Amino acid sequence: MTLRAPRRTAVAIRPVIVVVLQTLAAIAPAPASAQPSVQGQWSAKFDTQNLMMHATLLPSGKVLFWSRREVGEVLNPPNCTPRIWDPSPGLPGVITETLNKPTYNLFCSGHTLLSDGRVFVAGGVSKRDGEGVPLASVYDPATNMWTQQQGDMSGGRWYPTAVMLPDGGVLVSFGGDENGNPNNTQQIWRDGHFVPTVNFVFPMDVPPYYPRMHVVPDGRVLMTGPLALTQFLDTTSGQWTFLNDSDINLSSRLNNFRDYAPSVLYDVGKILFIGGGNAPTKEAEILDLNDPMRRWKRTDDMNFARRQHNATLLPDGTVLVMGGTQGNGGESNGFNDLTPGQPIHAAELWNPKTGHWTTLAEASVDRCYHSTALLLPDATVLSAGGGEYSPRNDGQQNDPNDSHRDAQIYSPPYLFKGTGERPVITSAPDNVTYGQTFTVATSHPNEVGQVNWVRLSSVTHSFNDNQRIIFLKFTAATASLSVTAPAPTDINVCPPGHYMMFVLDTAGVPSVAKILRIH
Numbered sequence: 001m002t003l004r005a006p007r008r009t010a011v012a013i014r015p016v017i018v019v020v021l022q023t024l025a026a027i028a029p030a031p032a033s034a035q036p037s038v039q040g041q042w043s044a045k046f047d048t049q050n051l052m053m054h055a056t057l058l059p060s061g062k063v064l065f066w067s068r069r070e071v072g073e074v075l076n077p078p079n080c081t082p083r084i085w086d087p088s089p090g091l092p093g094v095i096t097e098t099l100n101k102p103t104y105n106l107f108c109s110g111h112t113l114l115s116d117g118r119v120f121v122a123g124g125v126s127k128r129d130g131e132g133v134p135l136a137s138v139y140d141p142a143t144n145m146w147t148q149q150q151g152d153m154s155g156g157r158w159y160p161t162a163v164m165l166p167d168g169g170v171l172v173s174f175g176g177d178e179n180g181n182p183n184n185t186q187q188i189w190r191d192g193h194f195v196p197t198v199n200f201v202f203p204m205d206v207p208p209y210y211p212r213m214h215v216v217p218d219g220r221v222l223m224t225g226p227l228a229l230t231q232f233l234d235t236t237s238g239q240w241t242f243l244n245d246s247d248i249n250l251s252s253r254l255n256n257f258r259d260y261a262p263s264v265l266y267d268v269g270k271i272l273f274i275g276g277g278n279a280p281t282k283e284a285e286i287l288d289l290n291d292p293m294r295r296w297k298r299t300d301d302m303n304f305a306r307r308q309h310n311a312t313l314l315p316d317g318t319v320l321v322m323g324g325t326q327g328n329g330g331e332s333n334g335f336n337d338l339t340p341g342q343p344i345h346a347a348e349l350w351n352p353k354t355g356h357w358t359t360l361a362e363a364s365v366d367r368c369y370h371s372t373a374l375l376l377p378d379a380t381v382l383s384a385g386g387g388e389y390s391p392r393n394d395g396q397q398n399d400p401n402d403s404h405r406d407a408q409i410y411s412p413p414y415l416f417k418g419t420g421e422r423p424v425i426t427s428a429p430d431n432v433t434y435g436q437t438f439t440v441a442t443s444h445p446n447e448v449g450q451v452n453w454v455r456l457s458s459v460t461h462s463f464n465d466n467q468r469i470i471f472l473k474f475t476a477a478t479a480s481l482s483v484t485a486p487a488p489t490d491i492n493v494c495p496p497g498h499y500m501m502f503v504l505d506t507a508g509v510p511s512v513a514k515i516l517r518i519h
């Protein structure tokens with residue numbers, strides 16, 4: 001996984017664009033060094049059979065993914081083909097199909113990993129973009145099979161968000177209904193069916209598509225975007241309340257409505273909302289729910305304006321941003337500007353301790369609308385997909401050259417720090433319970449700086465609703481660590497389910513993760 005990426009192939013560019021590129025080169029921060037220990041390193045691009053538009057890391061370390069159609073099909077066929085990517089043999093990995101795939105199309109659904117390692121998927125597309133399917137399905141990695149769920153989903157859902165709740169249920173919110181109108185209902189799915197007594201209705205006029213939602217420490221669900229107005233949902237009563245008690249003006253993000261922006265729960269009760277909007281912005285904001293003031297604050301701007309980008313929480317607590325476009329023109333009128341020079345190939349990394357962004361190495365592929373990124377157990381990051389849409393929203397497909405049935409692996413700078421030797425977890429439990437103290441055998445217990453859990457990812461449309469990080473308490477013994485799992489009272493901070501456990505040395509170099517389950 002340390003192959004060097006080939007230089008981006010030069011494309012014929014009109015003179016006016018060359019001027020733009022030269023200007024950008026002049027204002028973009030110069031790379032401090034081409035060294036991998038500073039900028040990280042991209043693998044060569046590799047084929048993924050189809051576009052990784054919806055992607056979930058399974059407890060096996062494999063990735064479940066799907067796109068909207070197979071090559072050569074019409075834009076909205078009746079169903080799609082979910083696949084499994086197994087990176088364990090080394091790149092490009094092995095890709096296989098899942099069994100008993102749903103009879104409807106999972107494209108533009110909402111999904112989340114359940115606490116038992118199955119994947120819950122709400123909605124999808126029916127005949128046209130915007131028109132949702134009123135069905136839900138579950139994928140079980142143990143059988144490699146899909147099962148359609150019984151019961152009413154209160155109308156179709158195209159672009160809904162599904163968030164796993166600490167009690168193991170799933171909150172399903174909004175999306176477009178069968179007729180392409182906004183579905184303003186929310187439901188809870190639990191133990192194999194939709195809870196019939198729970199059917200919340202959003203109090204505002206128009207519910208947002210793909211709302212950015214996080215379970216926060218008090219157990220409520222916080223919606224951070226794309227609407228500027230930030231609100232909590234109490235999932236026991238269906239009651240929405242403003243971020244700042246009753247004052248709507250103090251409850252908004254600073255930078256207005258921002259669609260296609262990632263929102264990341266990067267620490268306990270702390271959220272980073274990054275870029276997005278049309279025109280795309282460089283602005284990023286943070287919210288600390290531990291602060292009684294409860295106000296959004298600016299952190300540093302990114303080095304590039306971005307929309308349609310992805311943000312990935314790394315095992316050291318930093319946030320990696322990849323892809324997206326800085327343009328607000330092009331064929332799609334700014335929805336997904338792929339004009340040469342507008343897609344951002346450089347990754348960048350946000351440090352929560354300083355608020356600063358560092359520009360990193362450049363990918364070789366545009367990763368904009370319908371791209372995904374997720375953290376893999378070896379502490380590298382998968383960056384994949386992009387494309388497969390109708391630029392003018394008229395049913396005509398995009399330029400096939402802009403649909404990327406491929407991926408690249410990014411190795412962050414932490415993998416090239418120090419001696420290059422990584423901590424090794426030699427043994428750790430598969431299951432732990434809340435509050436349990438357990439033993440982790442590791443190569444150099446006295447050089448361990450952190451033991452962190454990162455929840456497995458489930459990502460689509462620039463939002464990863466599953467990722468979160470837990471910083472654990474530990475003590476070092478002769479050949480092992482004694483690690484304490486989160487307490488039963490921390491269930492909202494660390495919901496039950498699967499996490500990648502990383503041991504990091506004092507220089508911040510992470511081990512390969514051990515995937516374990518807390519329950």
Ligand SMILES: [Cu+2]
Nearest residue numbers: 108370389461
């Ligand atoms: Cu889409």
